[in-house]
Structure formats: structure tokens, C-alpha cells
Amino acid sequence: MRRLFAALLLAWTASAATADEMRLAVTTSFHNSGLSDILLPEIAADLNLEVHLLVVGTGQAIRLGQAGDVDAILVHSRAAEEAFVAEGYGLHRREIMYNDFVLIGPAEDPAGIAEVADAAQALTRIASSGQPFVSRGDDSGTHQRELALWALADIDVEAADPSWYRAAGAGMGATLNTAAGMQAYALSDRASWLNFANKAGLAMLFHGDPALFNQYAYVPVNPEKHPHVNAAAARALEAWLVSDKAQDLIGGYAIGGETLFVPNATADGTPKDG
Amino acid sequence: MVEIWQGLQSAFWLIATLDADLVEITLRSLQVTLTAVLIACALGMPLGTFLAIQRFRYRRPVIAVLNALMGLPPVVVGLIVYLFLSRSGPFGALNLLFTPTAMIIAQIIIVTPLVASIAHQAVRELWSDYHDLLLSLNATKRQRMLTLLFDARRALLTAALAGFGRAIGEVGAVMIVGGNIDHVSRILTTAIALETSKGNFALALGLGFILIGLAIAVNVAIHALSRTERESIW
Numbered sequence: 188m189r190r191l192f193a194a195l196l197l198a199w200t201a202s203a204a205t206a207d208e209m210r211l212a213v214t215t216s217f218h219n220s221g222l223s224d225i226l227l228p229e230i231a232a233d234l235n236l237e238v239h240l241l242v243v244g245t246g247q248a249i250r251l252g253q254a255g256d257v258d259a260i261l262v263h264s265r266a267a268e269e270a271f272v273a274e275g276y277g278l279h280r281r282e283i284m285y286n287d288f289v290l291i292g293p294a295e296d297p298a299g300i301a302e303v304a305d306a307a308q309a310l311t312r313i314a315s316s317g318q319p320f321v322s323r324g325d326d327s328g329t330h331q332r333e334l335a336l337w338a339l340a341d342i343d344v345e346a347a348d349p350s351w352y353r354a355a356g357a358g359m360g361a362t363l364n365t366a367a368g369m370q371a372y373a374l375s376d377r378a379s380w381l382n383f384a385n386k387a388g389l390a391m392l393f394h395g396d397p398a399l400f401n402q403y404a405y406v407p408v409n410p411e412k413h414p415h416v417n418a419a420a421a422r423a424l425e426a427w428l429v430s431d432k433a434q435d436l437i438g439g440y441a442i443g444g445e446t447l448f449v450p451n452a453t454a455d456g457t458p459k460d461g
Numbered sequence: 462m463v464e465i466w467q468g469l470q471s472a473f474w475l476i477a478t479l480d481a482d483l484v485e486i487t488l489r490s491l492q493v494t495l496t497a498v499l500i501a502c503a504l505g506m507p508l509g510t511f512l513a514i515q516r517f518r519y520r521r522p523v524i525a526v527l528n529a530l531m532g533l534p535p536v537v538v539g540l541i542v543y544l545f546l547s548r549s550g551p552f553g554a555l556n557l558l559f560t561p562t563a564m565i566i567a568q569i570i571i572v573t574p575l576v577a578s579i580a581h582q583a584v585r586e587l588w589s590d591y592h593d594l595l596l597s598l599n600a601t602k603r604q605r606m607l608t609l610l611f612d613a614r615r616a617l618l619t620a621a622l623a624g625f626g627r628a629i630g631e632v633g634a635v636m637i638v639g640g641n642i643d644h645v646s647r648i649l650t651t652a653i654a655l656e657t658s659k660g661n662f663a664l665a666l667g668l669g670f671i672l673i674g675l676a677i678a679v680n681v682a683i684h685a686l687s688r689t690e691r692e693s694i695w
Contacts, residue, residue: 210559219658219659239559239640239642239643239645240642240643241559241640241641241642242655254547254549254550255547255548255553256547256549256558358658359658360658360659361657361658363660364658364660367660382659383659383660384659384660384662385661385662386660415548415556
């Protein structure tokens with residue numbers, strides 16, 4: 188009996204000692220793409236590290252990092268990330284991978300955006316046709332990019348008529364559901380779109396413009412600002428994410444034969460595009 | 462409409478195969494909500510009884526506020542609890558954020574006014590019947606409260622079940638303070654929200670049907686255990 192108890196105690200302490208834990212705030216697009224389901228078990232096996240994912244928009248992810256409620260963030264809004272690091276909340280910005288944004292809309296394409304040359308022109312056509320467009324409207328990375336694209340097209344969506352410009356104030360999936368419901372146009376990242384189950388008459392209509400490039404970066408929270416963060420685990424995860432194995436996993440992840448992310452981490456952490 | 466049928470099918474298969482993730486999040490849902498409702502009852506029922514029998518200066522406004530708090534918006538409760546439990550908040554050092562404990566705290570705040578209001582209503586009516594009797598027996602305040610709480614037990618059961626109903630289906634607050642972390646703080650309602658956002662309506666509905674079934678099962682079980690609708694008077 189005593190031996191059994193000792194064995195149980197040993198098993199309990201052993202299991203308690205093994206799993207190091209950290210919290211990572213990620214964007215909805217990273218999680219909805221399904222990539223996290225591939226990476227997390229590998230991380231658990233290689234690093235003996237259990238990563239708890241908080242799936243939020245980039246805006247909320249940065250807010251969680253500022254408050255010290257997560258140990259690192261993985262988001263896709265360069266300006267917001269650089270501000271996060273400059274304010275001292277993040278240690279540094281490490282680029283991991285990229286994919287691209289795509290414009291989706293009703294398959295019959297009433298605004299005719301499929302044949303235009305660039306994204307700004309496509310948005311101009313949507314605006315002038317008066318066809319409904321659903322915006323994330325939630326200060327996420329995708330939303331910030333969408334606003335930048337409207338600015339590029341020289342259209343002021345702040346003043347746009349809500350009869351066609353509809354800010355859903357929701358995550359990527361909920362926004363796509365809304366777009367499917369009203370057969371509207373929307374901007375999505377490619378991974379979320381390919382993994383989205385309720386396409387209901389929508390199709391990917393425009394992609395490939397360099398302005399739609401979507402870089403994901405990993406930013407560990409600064410332990411000087413928040414001494415309680417698990418900085419060692421955050422460092423280990425960063426090293427793992429840029430390792431050959433992780434980069435191969437990211438590059439090899441495909442849905443229906445189409446790869447979703449292109450890994451582009453560099454060994455020294457400097458962005459490839461300078 | 463075809464999704465509803467698919468939802469029923471996916472609910473059936475999830476239950477028939479005893480899906481491990483489903484069992485886990487269902488048990489966590491029950492754990493969080495039952496704990497929160499128990500604590501809310503321990504706080505709300507004496508509070509409601511006290512308000513029914515005690516006369517004091519600001520009694521009316523207190524009761525009015527309590528009744529109004531039944532409509533507390535869960536998202537606001539979640540946000541406030543988040544700010545308190547955040548590392549940058551006053552209770553950050555407790556490290557409770559994104560744990561089931563944080564979800565229980567949020568649900569206690571949501572459910573307690575509801576339980577207290579219904580308890581107050583029930584006890585007040587009983588008190589008007591018992592007032593003269595209890596005073597003539599020279600019962601102490603404590604004895605009065607215990608008598609009323611015991612004799613109002615059926616109505617108080619309704620209060621507890623109403624609290625359970627509000628808590629088990631709640632998603633706004635637990636999403637914010639729990640974070641919907643897989644294997645840590647994911648419960649039925651947050652899983653439904655997640656699957657809906659992925660466009661997996663059938664799975665979301667399947668989980669929804671299981672949630673409804675769970676609520677019915679808990680209610681039936683509590684009625685059976687407390688033998689309502691059986692005794693001669695009740």
C-alpha cells in the first residue's frame with residue numbers, strides 16, 4: 188500500500204515537473220488555418236513545452252502582451268508590432284512566415300474585380316459598384332491592412348455609406364459568415380479562406396498583388412517590463428519556430444494541395460526584405 | 462436548414478463515440494457552472510432573505526439595484542474581471558487569468574443578483590404569511606431567516622436552476638476571462654463560438670444540442686433528487 192502511494196506520488200510529481208507552460212496570443216487567421224494543430228504537438232514533443240493559445244485579433248493580442256498576460260505574441264501587423272517593441276513591451280520582432288490576403292466575393296462577381304490589375308483598382312470597383320463589402324472593423328491585422336488598401340485606392344471608408352460598407356466588428360470567421368450571408372465582398376487571409384467551411388456562393392476573386400503580402404512575426408514579451416513572463420520558454424519557442432524543422436512543417440502545410448504559408452525566417456533574425 | 466439535421470447527426474456521433482474532447486469540455490462546463498451556482502446560492506439566498514425581512518433606510522433602492530443587476534451584460538462583467546485579474550491589474554499576482562477559476566468568478570458575479578432577486582421575491586411572500594407567527598413565537602432574527610429559507614426551499618430551488626440556466630449558456634464573460642484555451646479553459650459555449658467562427662455550423666450545432674441536453678439532464682436530475690411534484694402539498 189505504501190509502495191503504491193509512493194509510486195503515485197512519484198508519478199504525480201513527475202507529471203507536474205515535465206510540462207513547462209507558456210501562453211501565446213495568436214491571430215485568428217493563424218489558428219483558423221489549422222496550422223497550429225500541426226505545430227503544437229511537435230512543440231510539445233520537441234521542447235516539452237505546452238503552448239496555451241489565446242486566439243484573438245492582432246489588436247487584442249498586443250493589448251494582452253502590454254498587460255503581461257501572455258509570454259509572447261504571433262501576429263501580422265508590422266506597424267503595430269514595431270510600436271509594441273519600441274514602447275518596450277516586446278523584446279524584438281522575429282519574422283516567421285508569410286502568406287497573402289485575398290479578395291473574396293460572390294462567385295458571379297457583380298463588381299467585376301477578377302480582371303483588374305491591382306488591389307486598389309479592385310477596391311475602387313467595389314466602391315463604385317455599390318456592392319456590399321464586409322470589413323473586419325476590429326483593429327486586427329487584417330483590418331489594418333484593409334484600411335491601408337482603401338487609403339491606397341484613395342477611398343475614405345470612414346465616411347462611406349453603410350449601405351455598402353459594413354463593419355462587422357468581428358473575427359475573420361464571423362466576418363466571412365457575414366459576407367456569405369449577404370453575398371458581399373471581403374478581404375481575408377488566404378489560409379482562413381481555404382479552411383473556411385461555410386463558403387456558400389462565395390469565391391476567391393482577386394489575389395497576387397504584392398500589396399496583399401502578409402508577414403507574420405513573433406514577438407516575445409519583454410521580461411524587464413513583466414518579470415513574471417516565462418522568458419526561457421518564449422526564447423525556446425522562437426528558436427524552434429525558426430529552426431529548419433519548423434520552417435519545413437510550415438512550408439509543407441497544405442489544404443487541398445494548396446500551400447498556405449511560406450516560411451521566411453532568417454538565422455540572425457533580420458528581415459529578408461531589409 | 463440542412464445544417465440542423467447535420468448538427469443532430471454530429472451530436473449523436475460525438476455522444477455515441479464518447480469523444481474525448483467532448484467529455485473534457487462538457488465536464489469542465491459542468492464544473493465551472495455548478496461551482497459558480499453553488500457559491501452564488503450561498504451568497505444570494507441569505508442576501509435575498511435578509512432583504513425580505515430586514516427594514517433599513519436604503520432597502521428599496523438596494524432591491525431595485527439588485528433586480529436591475531439581473532440584466533448585467535456578461536461581456537462587461539468579463540471585461541471588468543479581466544482588468545482585475547490581468548497581470549497589470551490589482552490581483553494580477555494571483556495568476557488566475559485564463560483559468561477555470563477566473564471563469565467561476567465571472568459567473569458568480571453574473572448569477573448572484575439573479576439568485577438573490579428570486580430568493581427575495583419568494584421569501585417576501587412567505588414572510589407576509591409567517592410574520593405574525595414568527596413574531597409571536599419570539600423567534601430570533603437568525604431563526605426567522607432559517608425558517609423562511611427552509612420553507613421557501615422549492616422557490617429557492619427555482620432560483621438556483623434559473624442561475625444555472627443563465628450560467629451554463631453564457632459565453633461572453635467566460636470567453637474573455639477564460640481565453641478559450643484548448644485543454645485548459647475551453648467549455649461547451651466557447652467551443653460553439655469557435656466552431657461557428659470557423660464556419661463549422663454542423664459541429665457547432667451538435668455541441669449546442671449537447672449543451673441543451675445537458676441543461677435538461679441537470680434540471681431533471683435535481684427535480685428527481687428533491688422529489689418535487691410528488692409530495693402532497695408541493
